[in-house]
Amino acid sequence: MNVCSVFKLNLFAGKVAIVTGGGTGIGATITQELAHLGCDVVIASRSEEKLRHAAEKFNSNPKLTGKVSYIPCNVRKEDQVKNLMHTVVKQFGKIDFLVNNSGGQFFCPAEEISKKGWNAVIDTNLTGTFLCCQHAFQSWMGENGGTIVNIIANMWRGFPVFCHTGAARSAVDNLTKTLALEWADKGIRINSVAPGTIYSETAAANYPRDIFSEAIKLQPTGRLGGPEEISGIVCFLLSPAAAFLTGETVKVDGAESLYKCLLQIPMHNQLPAWKWDKSKL
Ligand SMILES: CCCCCCC/C=C/C(=O)SCCNC(=O)CCNC(=O)[C@H](O)C(C)(C)COP(=O)(O)OP(=O)(O)OC[C@H]1O[C@@H](n2cnc3c(N)ncnc32)[C@H](O)[C@@H]1OP(=O)(O)O
Numbered sequence: 001m002n003v004c005s006v007f008k009l010n011l012f013a014g015k016v017a018i019v020t021g022g023g024t025g026i027g028a029t030i031t032q033e034l035a036h037l038g039c040d041v042v043i044a045s046r047s048e049e050k051l052r053h054a055a056e057k058f059n060s061n062p063k064l065t066g067k068v069s070y071i072p073c074n075v076r077k078e079d080q081v082k083n084l085m086h087t088v089v090k091q092f093g094k095i096d097f098l099v100n101n102s103g104g105q106f107f108c109p110a111e112e113i114s115k116k117g118w119n120a121v122i123d124t125n126l127t128g129t130f131l132c133c134q135h136a137f138q139s140w141m142g143e144n145g146g147t148i149v150n151i152i153a154n155m156w157r158g159f160p161v162f163c164h165t166g167a168a169r170s171a172v173d174n175l176t177k178t179l180a181l182e183w184a185d186k187g188i189r190i191n192s193v194a195p196g197t198i199y200s201e202t203a204a205a206n207y208p209r210d211i212f213s214e215a216i217k218l219q220p221t222g223r224l225g226g227p228e229e230i231s232g233i234v235c236f237l238l239s240p241a242a243a244f245l246t247g248e249t250v251k252v253d254g255a256e257s258l259y260k261c262l263l264q265i266p267m268h269n270q271l272p273a274w275k276w277d278k279s280k281l
């Protein structure tokens with residue numbers, strides 16, 4: 001990829017970042033922009049093969065001056081999250097930045113989601129993010145400070161056919177506010193980014209229906225977002241330009257959250273009005 005950033009080269013020279021899900025899609029773009037700006041980046045997700053392949057590709061790009069390494073980690077498994085944080089501190093001496101980007105869900109009406117499926121999505125998107133924050137704190141940031149960015153989603157008006165992830169991401173939005181307060185005096189800033197619909201091949205491959213094409217008509221911009229449009233905001237939030245910004249969620253959605261919804265509700269008469277008509281009591 002021909003990496004190109006609006007930020008100055010070496011902005012993050014000497015910094016160390018962890019990007020979960022950093023081998024694919026949005027996470028891969030964040031990783032490349034950070035490394036292009038001089039940051040050493042550790043990418044972490046379940047598939048060692050995906051991680052190895054991504055790290056080899058990134059490290060062969062002369063435009064990336066930071067080094068990219070990888071540690072397999074399922075964010076749903078606390079022992080693996082703990083190992084990730086300890087290993088990074090051992091190998092690099094610190095953790096300056098944590099980008100909680102790993103996540104996912106499946107398209108399913110609420111009434112059909114199994115408990116196992118619900119738990120899988122909550123564990124990945126909410127508990128996984130919490131565990132990464134908590135163990136980054138315990139391993140390094142609690143004593144030394146740091147900056148965290150969580151990737152969430154456009155769930156502001158509910159998230160029909162994705163209620164599990166809507167609930168999890170909404171909780172991460174709230175977690176972001178709480179941790180910004182609890183950890184301010186430890187020198188930790190934490191913010192979230194809520195992307196709209198962002199096309200990447202890996203993201204699209206997860207869905208049987210072509211929801212990314214369907215979503216174009218829901219966009220005030222007339223187009224989907226690109227991973228670079230998320231990455232730039234993440235770099236801004238990690239940078240000193242955002243030194244007074246914490247506990248906030250930045251919507252990066254081209255105003256999708258102000259506009260239409262994927263769900264079409266048919267005309268119906270299932271929610272009749274209440275009228276003061278004693279015969280109905
Ligand atoms: C305008 C709006 C447009 C919306 C655009 C979309 C916006 C969002 C885009 C993105 O987020 S793109 C990134 C997407 N990437 C992913 O989703 C990848 C990661 N996803 C997953 O890994 C899974 O979906 C997972 C469930 C979160 C985790 O999977 P895991 O491998 O751990 O578990 P599984 O064994 O696969 O499943 C566990 C359990 O979950 C239920 N389940 C899984 N898939 C489905 C499905 N398609 N339909 C119904 N239920 C499903 C099921 O109960 C599984 O258990 P078993 O039945 O297999 O025993």
Ligand SMILES: NC(=O)C1=CN([C@@H]2O[C@H](COP(=O)(O)OP(=O)(O)OC[C@H]3O[C@@H](n4cnc5c(N)ncnc54)[C@H](OP(=O)(O)O)[C@@H]3O)[C@@H](O)[C@H]2O)C=CC1
Nearest residue numbers: 021024025026045046047074075102103153197198202203
């Ligand atoms: N694309 C979009 O339109 C939107 C995306 N998002 C969110 O942005 C983030 C990145 O998505 P995107 O790049 O589009 O899609 P991808 O599918 O490319 O990225 C998801 C990443 O999460 C990793 N992952 C999934 N489950 C786990 C787990 N249990 N432990 C560790 N890593 C895990 C995957 O790697 P591996 O399989 O190796 O574990 C993969 O690298 C996700 O949180 C996504 O939900 C939010 C809103 C919209």
